[in-house]
Amino acid sequence: MKRIDLMAGAALAFTLAACTTAEPVTPTEVTEEVTAELVEEEAGLDVMTHEGDFAQIQQFTTPGGVSVWLVSEPSIPILSLQMAWEGGEASDPEGMEGLADAVVYHMNEGAGDLDSLGFQTRMEELNMSFSCGASNLWTSCSASMLTDNAGEAMDLISEAFEDPRFDEGPFQRFLREQQVSLNTRETNPGYLAWRAQAQALYPDHPLARETSAESVASLTPELAKAHMRKLMVKDRLLVTAVGAVTPEELAPMIDEIAANLPETSDLPDIPAIDYTAADTFGTFVVPLPQPQSLVQFVAPGVERKDPEFFPAYVLNYTFGGGGFKSRLMDTLRVQQGLTYGVYTSLSFGEKFQSWNGGGQTKNESAGDFIAGLKDEMSKISEGGVTEEELADAKAYLMGSYPLAFDSNAKIAGQMMSVRQDELGVDYFDRRNAMVEAVTLDDVNAVAAEYLAPERFSFIVVGEPEGLE
Incomplete structure (x- = not known):
């Protein structure tokens, strides 16, 4: 580079x-x-x-x-x-x-x-x-x-x-x-x-x-x-x-x-949230009169310092983070027509880590939408991803990374994120190498550990039909 x-x-x-x-x-x-x-x-x-x-x-x-x-x-x-x-x-x-x-x-x-x-x-x-x-x-x-x-x-x-x-x-x-x-x-x-x-x-x-x-x-x-x-x-x-x-x-x-700032102050300590698979609560409905239901799903995620973080990051692109390149979008929108869009993301804040996602669907198809989500979770957790999917994910994640540095404001923001998370001044130079180092075995091990449907809780906002 x-x-x-x-x-x-x-x-x-x-x-x-x-x-x-x-x-x-x-x-x-x-x-x-x-x-x-x-x-x-x-x-x-x-x-x-x-x-x-x-x-x-x-x-x-x-x-x-x-x-x-x-x-x-x-x-x-x-x-x-x-x-x-x-x-x-x-x-x-x-x-x-x-x-x-x-x-x-x-x-x-x-x-x-x-x-x-x-x-x-x-x-x-x-x-x-x-x-x-x-x-x-x-x-x-x-x-x-x-x-x-x-x-x-x-x-x-x-x-x-x-x-x-x-x-x-x-x-x-x-x-x-x-x-x-x-x-x-x-x-x-x-x-x-x-x-x-x-x-x-x-x-x-x-x-x-x-x-x-x-x-x-x-x-x-x-x-x-x-x-x-x-x-x-x-x-x-x-x-x-x-x-x-x-x-x-x-x-x-x-x-x-x-010179205009106080030297220091005391603020309350914010503890970390201990979120595990034991906290899964199934499906929860929030009634709201509207023609569509918002479906969000969440499961315990990966800490940033965890060796499994980068495999999870690469896997997320294939699962639901890659737009039309993702499995969830291809199956639930393109093939089944259940939604205009569905996504997944990793939340890896200092106090709370989760693997989450969501999408909207018609009230009458909410049950089918959730069933489709669980089916894709089962497939990827049991069967993993392919070599081609892994190569596509890594190519995008590495190739698009320089676009995060295309303006002064973006560079200042990227540096601030690195400073806040205490990642080291050389993080920008190491990041793509860490993506490239992810192997198929790494990704599929993470899929088996984190993406099983029974780990996820579902929240539905609307007037959903067809829920079990």
Whole structure:
């Protein structure tokens, strides 16, 4: 492989999502092929440069103590920046679910002398973007700007961290939007299926908690501003960046932001969910008046550090992750006409691992659809896959991988994922080799262990017919 020309790749579309399989990552192993050189920079930064196949990644710690991964790309005058902190929605205090969402909502809604409109107008003047978000376990912010005015753009971002306003107007808008979400989710099949799964498998876990009318009503701008200072702290800050900038230029900009953050904070520990085949609950129906039934299925999955992870990742492409190349799509849509689409994916988060999937079908064919799913599970768990299927899966998964690096923002995002999961700077160079190393015996052993139909639970949202 050669290092990617970012300009040439910018026109490509990132199609990995079509296989509905999350990008795999595993703990790092130092390889002989990849070298790193410690460079003493004139500005006093110690920059560790990783000469990888996909990118040259510079690792350094700013004078203010922030760890940064940077890909300097002088041919594109855009700087893409990502920041992340461990701790997210699951860290909301009990009874205040929605607090992390309130924090991230307001990060670009005014700071210092600029109210919401003023802040948005200033971003437009600078041709920049800045926004934040929260997942269950992480809080993150991203920004994109022209390198010509990166200094001014970073000044604005720094102001957002130093003196966020949390004004009453935007906060009331946030509350109204939350109320709309509370109402619409009760007729959202996907949300209802998630709720049923969470209540069946881990009802008392923080990941099962939901916002409610009561929790949203308890929120105030003051609480959100105080919680921001717990989520966004210096000692948990990870930074990745890609663009026409050097470590010496970027370091003071990052330190300007970090100077406004508390040094540390205490957040509640989120335990891992112990999910095994013993937790299987058969078929559960969530009544919802609609002409189609949403069928979702879930079974225990594979931890990322498990040696079986990459065989499972490759197998998933053939089973249900490869679109029209997958067995489930070919059988249930093309041959039997039971659905417009069906998929499978691996969920390999730090706290919960599962092998899951889903599809929609007419209410009257729900029983046939589930029977077809179980039949395909039996076939692949008992008979495995063919050499041709394995070769096709590996060729796609390896061949499409460079498309994950066709823009500055994507590269910054890929690096952040690797940092969050502590995979090592050489993961990008090792990943395709780990896919290539998967053998037919590996894949079929995983199929026999993980894809037997009796391991799966089924959740049906709708008015299904024909269920046993």
